[in-house]
Amino acid sequence: MxxxxxxxxxxxxxxxxxxxxxxxxxxxxxxxxxxxxxxxGLNEVGKLSAASPLENxxxxxxxKSRSVADGPFAEAKESIGGFFLLKVETMEEALEIxxxxxxxxxxxxxxxxxxAPACPASRMVDDVSEAAHAMA
Numbered sequence: 037m038x039x040x041x042x043x044x045x046x047x048x049x050x051x052x053x054x055x056x057x058x059x060x061x062x063x064x065x066x067x068x069x070x071x072x073x074x075x076x077g078l079n080e081v082g083k084l085s086a087a088s089p090l091e092n093x094x095x096x097x098x099x100k101s102r103s104v105a106d107g108p109f110a111e112a113k114e115s116i117g118g119f120f121l122l123k124v125e126t127m128e129e130a131l132e133i134x135x136x137x138x139x140x141x142x143x144x145x146x147x148x149x150x151x152a153p154a155c156p157a158s159r160m161v162d163d164v165s166e167a168a169h170a171m172a
Contacts, residue, residue: 043125043153044150044151044152044153045085045121045122045123045124045150045151046121046122046124046127046129046130046148046149046150046151047119047120047121047122047148047149047150047151048119048120048121048122048130048133048134048137048146048147048148049116049119049146049147049148049149050116050117050118050119050120050137050139050144050145050146051113051114051115051116051117051144051145051146051147052112052113052114052115052117052139052143052144052145053092053112053115053117054112054113054143055139055142055143055144056139056142058142059142067138067139067142070138071137071138071139074136074137074138075087075120078120078122078133082123083122083123083124083133084120084121084122084123085121085122085123086119086120086121087118087119087120087121088118088119089117089118090116090117090118090119092115092117093106094106094107095107113143113145117144120133121151127148127150130148130150131148134146134148
């Protein structure tokens, strides 16, 4: 695993929108209480920049014609249900936070991604341009 560092933070993507389907209302309430405490704790120590759940419905824009279709089309277990944008410096710290997600035992997965300083395609163009200048 990379020990990637970024000053731009890390994004936690919560995948799985049906994790609660086999739980009783009391169990859901307990897990959501744990989630709220986890969220509040991260916020209180200044490690949370933004966070939000996402609705299950939306739209997908694609292709040269920019066609719009109802979506997302991912299966419930792969669908993104929400996100946290963390203010942490290392992947290891972001992973430790992700491991504390209260819904992990119920089927949710947490994808951890570093926030890039610029679009990778833009960085590639800059790298090629710098290489061309160095050769000139």
